[in-house]
Amino acid sequence: MDRVDCLVIGAGAVGLAVGARLSETQQVVVIEQNGHFGEHSSSRNSEVIHAGLYYPTDSLKARLCVRGKHLLYEHCQEFNLPHQPIGKLLLAQSEAEHEKLEAIKLQANQNGVNELSFLSSSKLSERAPYLNANSALFSPTTGIIDSHQYMLSLLHILERNNGHYVPNTQFVGAEVSSHGFLVTLEVEGQAYQLTCTHLINSGGLFASANAERIEGLPSDFIPPIYYCRGQYFSYQGKHPFEHLIYPVPEQHGLGIHATLDLSGQLKFGPDTEFIDSLDYATDAGSKDKFVDAIKRYWPDIDAARLQIDYAGIRPKLQRTGVQDFVIQTQASHGIPGLVNLFGIESPGLTASLAIAEYVESQLPQG
Secondary structure (H helix, E strand, O other), X not given: OEEEEEEEEOOOHHHHHHHHHHOOOOOEEEEOOOOOOOOOOOOOOOOEEOOOOOOOOOOHHHHHHHHHHHHHHHHHHHOOOOEEOOOEEEXXXXXXXXXXXXXXXXXXXXXXXXXXXXXOHHHHHHHOOOOOOOEEEEEOOOEEEOHHHHHHHHHHHHHHOOOEEEOOEEEEEEEEEOOEEEEEEEEOOEEEEEEEEEEEEOOHHHHHHHHOOEEOOOHHHOOOOEEEEEEEEEEOOOXXXXXXXXXXXXXXXXXXXXXXXXXXOEEEEOOOEEEOOOOOOOOHHHHHHHHHHHHOOOOOOOHHHEEEEEEEEEEEOOOOOXXXXXXXXXXXXXXXXXXXXXXXXXXXXXXXXXXXXXXXHHOOOO
16 A cells, blocks of 8 residues: 555645645655646636735734744745736725724735735825826735646646645545545546655545545534635726726625736636535526626726626535634644644735745644
8 A cells, every 4th residue: 555645635726735835755646636737726716816904913814824824925936927917906985984094004014915005096196187086005925826827836846846646536435544635536447555654634625525525533623614706707808907906895795896817817806605506507697797896996997798607616614704714634633634724815815825835834754
């Protein structure tokens, strides 16, 4: 029976980042149930490098986003990856919303993000005359990235370090033993077993289902996952946007914001809808809702050029309120070498390298 130091379940951005990091010192195998890496949350998002503005003080999201942003920009430089720190304008439409911006700036400062600046209505008109807002908060370190090229770079590191990426491989279950884990996999319809010392559950939308297959892990440590679908519309043709444009955050997310990809394509989203099963279907009939939301900050939008594009699904741990990443280690569930990553939604892409660093720090040494 084959033995490896570490098995990582799930080849999204976070799983690949963890695998790449651990492969520097361990023999690592990263498995993926689909035919290609990053087919779910890692490729169906806004591809934004977040600055770390909103998250509660000392939360994992705050710490790992801010740390991850710095690591990610360094990584992009080292590997010559397509990215641009184009900045973000967070808009206030009223005095009440401006007060929310002031609270966000204060929170960002507490998170170690100190480069934000306010723009008055006149300053905003100079920078972006097409926008309708009373004031704005500018985040210069918010950027965009090619997530596919980023994941390819992580795969390169993994394989450079003699690690292995194995697609079309389903995690069937694991038993805890005195020497780690006895893992059963299904590879192209055939059962396969191996043993490992460290087991990292980075299954994203499937993390809780994976955890249920780990014998000896109490059910109290397995949270339910709520699927939150968000659609994106793309805008055809020329546009005046140079920065990312965000409204004041909403209850379930950051609202229908405007983002750019590295080719300059403008897109808007996501909206939010909780669904019962994985379904990436889009609804062109929601266009009017998008147009109404966009017109608040871009009155001159040509609605005829707005087209439904794609949808993504976020693995929420609750339907309302603020939620943090949940990274379970031996300190919580008592099983040496097991790390469960739950609720890794935005800013998971930005935080991925910092999450990998954190996971490594939590594994038993020696």
